[in-house]
Amino acid sequence: MPLIELDNVSKTYNTTAVPIQAVKNVSLKIEKQEFTAIVGPSGSGKTTLLNLIGGLDKPTNGSVLVEGTDISTLKPDALIDFRLHHIGFVFQAYNLVPVFSARENVEFIMLLQKIPKAEREKRAIELLEAVGLGDRIDSRPSQLSGGEQQRVAVARALASRPNFVLADEPTANLSHAAESLLDMMNRLNRNYEMTFVFSTHDPRVIKRSRRVVTLEDGAVVSDVTTAA
Amino acid sequence: MLLTLAWKNTWRNKKRSFIIILSIALGLWGSLLAGAVWMGWGESMVNTAIERDLSNIQIHKKGYTRNKEITNFIPRGFRILKETQHIPGVKAVSGRTLVEAMAASPTSTFGVKIVGIIPAQAKKVTNIHSLLRQGTYFRGRGRNPVIIGKKLADRLGLKLHSKIILSFQGMDGSLNYAACRIVGIYKTNSALFDQSNVFMKQPDLFRLLNSKPAIHEIAVRTESSRIMPKVFDALKTKYPGLAVQTWKELAPEVALISAAMESYTYIFLGLILFALLFGITNTMLMAVMKRVREIGVLIAIGMKRGKVFSMILLETVLLSITGGVAGIVTGGLSIAYFSHTGIDLSAFASGMETFGASTMVHPFLPLDMYIALLVMVVATAILSAVLPAWNAIHIQPSEAIRTY
Numbered sequence: 001m002p003l004i005e006l007d008n009v010s011k012t013y014n015t016t017a018v019p020i021q022a023v024k025n026v027s028l029k030i031e032k033q034e035f036t037a038i039v040g041p042s043g044s045g046k047t048t049l050l051n052l053i054g055g056l057d058k059p060t061n062g063s064v065l066v067e068g069t070d071i072s073t074l075k076p077d078a079l080i081d082f083r084l085h086h087i088g089f090v091f092q093a094y095n096l097v098p099v100f101s102a103r104e105n106v107e108f109i110m111l112l113q114k115i116p117k118a119e120r121e122k123r124a125i126e127l128l129e130a131v132g133l134g135d136r137i138d139s140r141p142s143q144l145s146g147g148e149q150q151r152v153a154v155a156r157a158l159a160s161r162p163n164f165v166l167a168d169e170p171t172a173n174l175s176h177a178a179e180s181l182l183d184m185m186n187r188l189n190r191n192y193e194m195t196f197v198f199s200t201h202d203p204r205v206i207k208r209s210r211r212v213v214t215l216e217d218g219a220v221v222s223d224v225t226t227a228a
Numbered sequence: 229m230l231l232t233l234a235w236k237n238t239w240r241n242k243k244r245s246f247i248i249i250l251s252i253a254l255g256l257w258g259s260l261l262a263g264a265v266w267m268g269w270g271e272s273m274v275n276t277a278i279e280r281d282l283s284n285i286q287i288h289k290k291g292y293t294r295n296k297e298i299t300n301f302i303p304r305g306f307r308i309l310k311e312t313q314h315i316p317g318v319k320a321v322s323g324r325t326l327v328e329a330m331a332a333s334p335t336s337t338f339g340v341k342i343v344g345i346i347p348a349q350a351k352k353v354t355n356i357h358s359l360l361r362q363g364t365y366f367r368g369r370g371r372n373p374v375i376i377g378k379k380l381a382d383r384l385g386l387k388l389h390s391k392i393i394l395s396f397q398g399m400d401g402s403l404n405y406a407a408c409r410i411v412g413i414y415k416t417n418s419a420l421f422d423q424s425n426v427f428m429k430q431p432d433l434f435r436l437l438n439s440k441p442a443i444h445e446i447a448v449r450t451e452s453s454r455i456m457p458k459v460f461d462a463l464k465t466k467y468p469g470l471a472v473q474t475w476k477e478l479a480p481e482v483a484l485i486s487a488a489m490e491s492y493t494y495i496f497l498g499l500i501l502f503a504l505l506f507g508i509t510n511t512m513l514m515a516v517m518k519r520v521r522e523i524g525v526l527i528a529i530g531m532k533r534g535k536v537f538s539m540i541l542l543e544t545v546l547l548s549i550t551g552g553v554a555g556i557v558t559g560g561l562s563i564a565y566f567s568h569t570g571i572d573l574s575a576f577a578s579g580m581e582t583f584g585a586s587t588m589v590h591p592f593l594p595l596d597m598y599i600a601l602l603v604m605v606v607a608t609a610i611l612s613a614v615l616p617a618w619n620a621i622h623i624q625p626s627e628a629i630r631t632y
C-alpha cells in the first residue's frame with residue numbers, strides 16, 4: 001500500500017467570478033521514504049495539491065488516501081487529529097508561535113499529542129540538535145534567522161513522529177540558507193527514514209530532490225525519479 | 229503549557245493589554261468605591277436610627293403600634309424589663325413610658341410625644357445624651373426637668389431654662405397640665421424626630437399622670453447586629469403574648485433604603501461590567517484578527533477547535549482577572565482608607581439630614597460582595613471571549629496561511 005495515493009483528484013475554486021480549476025485529474029502515488037519535490041510555475045497548483053494531501057482542503061473530485069484512509073471522509077475534529085498524528089507540516093514562513101522559545105514550539109505539538117513532559121523535553125532537545133540548533137533552544141523566533149526558524153519548523157514537524165512531512169516552499173523566503181536546509185532535510189530523510197513531500201521552484205532545491213513531479217496548470221506534466 | 233501560552237499571548241500587545249486592564253481596574257475601582265459609599269450611607273442611616281431611638285428590638289403590648297393609647301401599656305412591664313436584661317446577647321434595655329401631648333409656649337403650640345425614661349438606662353440604649361447642644365442630661369435639680377429637640381425649641385420660640393407647658397390625658401381620661409423646665413436641647417440628624425420627642429424622667433411623669441408606674445415600650449440593644457436574630461427569637465418565644473419586633477419591622481423604610489443600597493451597588497457594577505464587556509470583546513477580536521495566520525498554522529498542525537477555544541477563553545479570563553484583581557485591590561484599599569477617615573458628603577447632599585442620615589459616611593463593602601464581584605468579572609470575561617473564540621475556531625487553515 002502506498003503511503004499517499006491520489007486517484008484522479010481535481011480541485012475547483014468557485015469563490016471567484018470564473019471558477020478556477022487549480023488541480024486537474026491528478027493521480028499520484030508516493031511511497032515511504034521518498035524525497036519528492038512538487039515543482040511548477042507560480043499558480044500551477046502546488047500549494048493546492050499539498051493542501052489536498054494534508055487534509056487542509058477537500059478535493060472536488062477524486063479521492064486522497066493516506067495510509068489507506070480516505071481523509072476527505074473524516075469529520076473536522078477527526079481530521080485535525082489525523083493531521084496531528086500522521087502528518088508533519090512546514091509552511092513557507094511564520095510557522096512558529098512567536099511567544100514560545102524554539103524548544104517550546106517543538107514541545108507544543110507533543111503536548112497536543114498528550115506526550116508526558118519528560119519525554120517531550122528530551123525529544124525536543126534531541127530534534128533541535130539534529131537540525132543544528134542545539135545551542136539556540138531557548139531563543140524566540142524573533143531572535144532566529146529565517147533559515148533557523150525553518151529548521152525549528154522542521155524539528156516541530158518531526159516531533160510528532162508523523163508518517164510524512166509536507167513542506168510548502170520551505171525555502172522560498174531563504175536565500176543562501178536554502179541549500180543547507182535541503183541538505184538537512186535530506187539527512188533526516190535518510191537517518192530517520194522520514195518521507196518528505198515539498199513544493200518548490202528553486203533550481204537548487206530541485207537539484208537535490210530524488211523525485212520531481214512537475215505541475216502545469218494543475219495537471220502533472222512530468223514525474224521523474226533519479227537514482228540516489 | 230496552554231496556560232503559559234495564554235498568559236504570554238496576553239502580553240503580546242502590551243499597550244493594548246495595559247489599556248484594557250486599566251479600564252477594567254478603573255471601572256471596578258470606581259464602582260466599588262461608589263457602592264461602598266452607598267452601602268456605608270445605608271448603614272449609617274440604619275445605625276443613626278437605631279442609636280437615636282429605634283434600638284435593635286422593641287417590645288410593646290399587642291396592638292400598641294396601631295392604637296397608641298396611654299392605657300395600652302405592657303402588663304407587668306417592669307418585670308419583663310428586668311427579665312430581658314438577662315437574655316444572652318442583650319447589651320442594654322430601656323423602658324419607655326409614652327404619652328401623646330401638646331407642648332405650648334407663650335407664642336405657639338405643637339403636638340409632641342413625651343418619652344418617660346430612666347436616664348441611666350436610656351443612656352445605654354440611645355445616644356440622645358451625647359447629642360445635647362445646650363444644657364445637661366437631667367443633671368442638677370429643678371421641678372419637672374425636660375429635654376427637647378432643637379427644632380421644637382425653634383418652633384415654640386423657647387430657649388434653655390425656658391418654661392414649657394405640656395398638656396396630656398391621664399390614665400383616667402382627665403386632662404393634665406404640667407409646667408416643665410427645659411434643662412437640655414438636643415439635635416439629631418432627623419428634624420422630624422427633634423420636633424416631636426420630649427424626654428422626661430419617669431418618676432416625674434408618673435407623678436404628673438397621677439398613676440401607677442407603667443411602660444409602653446421596651447427598647448432592647450443587642451451586643452451586635454449579627455446576634456440580633458437569636459435574641460429576637462428568644463424574646464419572641466418567651467413573650468408570645470407581646471409584640472416583639474426588630475427595627476426592620478418597626479422602620480421598614482429604613483430597612484428598605486439599606487437594602488436598596490445593596491441593589492444599587494450590584495446594578496451599578498453590572499452596568500460597568502456590561503460596558504467593559506464590549507471593550508474586552510473588541511480587544512480580543514482584534515487580538516484574534518492579528519493572529520489569523522498563527523492560529524491557522526496551529527489548527528493545521530493539529531490543534532483541535534476545543535483547544536483553540538480554550539486558549540482564547542483563557543487569554544480573555546487572564547486579562548480580565550488581572551484588571552479585576554487590580555481594581556478590587558485598589559478599590560478595597562481605598563474603601564479601607566475612607567472607612568477610616570470617612571467621607572464628608574455634605575457638599576453634595578444638603579437635604580440628607582432630613583432623611584435622618586449623617587453626611588459623614590464611612591464606606592464599607594461586605595466580603596461576600598468582593599467574592600460576588602470576582603465571579604461577575606470572570607463571567608464577564610467568559611461572555612466577552614465567546615465571539616472572539618468563535619471566530620478563532622472558524623479560521624480555515626488553508627485560507628489563513630495563503631492570505632496572511
Ligand SMILES: Nc1ncnc2c1ncn2[C@@H]1O[C@H](COP(=O)(O)OP(=O)(O)OP(=O)(O)O)[C@@H](O)[C@H]1O
Binds near residue numbers: 021040
Ligand atoms: N482559495 C482560493 N480561492 C480561489 N482561487 C484559488 C484559491 N487558492 C488558490 N487559488 C488559485 O488556484 C490556482 C493555483 O494556486 P496555488 O496556490 O495552488 O498555486 P501555486 O503553484 O502554489 O503557486 P505559487 O508558486 O505562487 O505558490 C491559482 O490560480 C490560484 O489563484
Ligand SMILES: [Mg+2]
Binds near residue numbers: 048
Ligand atoms: Mg504556493
